Amino acid sequence: MSIRVDLHSHSTASDGTLTPTELFTRAAERGVDALALTDHDTLSGLSEAGRAASGCGVLLIPGVEISVTWNKRTIHIVGLNVDSENAQLRSGLEQLREFRVWRTQEIARRLEKAGVAGAYDGALSFAHGDLVSRTHFARFLVSTGRAESVPDVFRRYLVHGKPGHVSGQWAELATAVGWINAAGGQAVLAHPARYKLTRSRMIRLLTEFQAAGGCGIEVISGSHSKDECYKMAKFAEDFGFKSSVGSDFHSPDNRWIDLGRLPELPSTCQPIWADWPHLHHGG
Ligand code: AMP
Ligand code: MN
Ligand code: MN
Ligand code: MN
DSSP states (O other), rough: OOOOOOBBHHHHHHHSSSSSHHHHHHHHHTTTTTTEEOEEEETTTTHHHHHOOOOOEEEEEEEEEEEEETTEEEOOOOOOOETOOOOHHHHHHHHHHHHHHHHHHHHHHHHHTTTOEEEEEHHHHOOOOSSHHHHHHHHHHHHSSOOOOHHHHHOOOOOOTTOOOOOOOOOOOHHHHHHHTTOEEEEEEEOOOGGGGOOHHHHHHHHHHHTTTTTTTEEETTTTOHHHHHHHHHHHHTTTEEEEEEEEBBOOOTOOOOOTTTOOOTTTTTTTTTOOOHHHHHH
């Protein structure tokens, strides 16, 4: 019997809709043995997650998903097994949340100008943690009937060239990897296929990530097609990266992505958890 791991998920501490307790209860129901809570730019869900995890027999992998600006694009770096008390990681994430405070006001201002009333309070009413995400704006706009779905809001309001778009000014790649390593964690490039990079740019990203101390890449992701999984497995092999597996679960409302519902890693991959002492393989 192989162990079921899911190394990427979100709670109400960032843009998920389940509390850490509800998230771990769902993970247990779905037969997940180890779940990483990787909220965007915050560690604030981890203490509740730790209590919930021990209550339901799921192993918590303490994690985070850090927003990074690389060559003018936003990319995400997941940190796994981070020490949530580490001062360097904590102060780094605090800077990113400060940028979010400003960006929330700026997005709201631009949406108001485009005729969307009450966007600031609306987004805040959907946020439960210590930060506001574009997802909260999206859920608000759906609730007002302005759009059909969250992806629809992104397409029409929140991406480059649309009225509510504000450019990210996130951490530098090497800086974010440095925070994770300082906190004793493993840095993993999240959902690499989602950035739609050309092959040569992807190679540049992977090269820089590795030079900065990156450890692995997500080969299996809720947002990768089967074909993309195989492409990423090949990159992992070529670079000697460990491979990670994560649903990127945000909400039960998304019928397509659930906790622990993930294909197996291709046999050429080295699972990032293979040498984690706290994860024991059952025969
Ligand atoms: P933020 O970090 O606040 O800029 O928000 C980014 C989050 O928005 C991501 O983590 C996703 O959860 C969500 N997101 C980004 N793009 C889309 C999209 N096209 N459709 C739905 N959700 C998206
Ligand atoms: Mn998200
Ligand atoms: Mn992400
Ligand atoms: Mn994520």
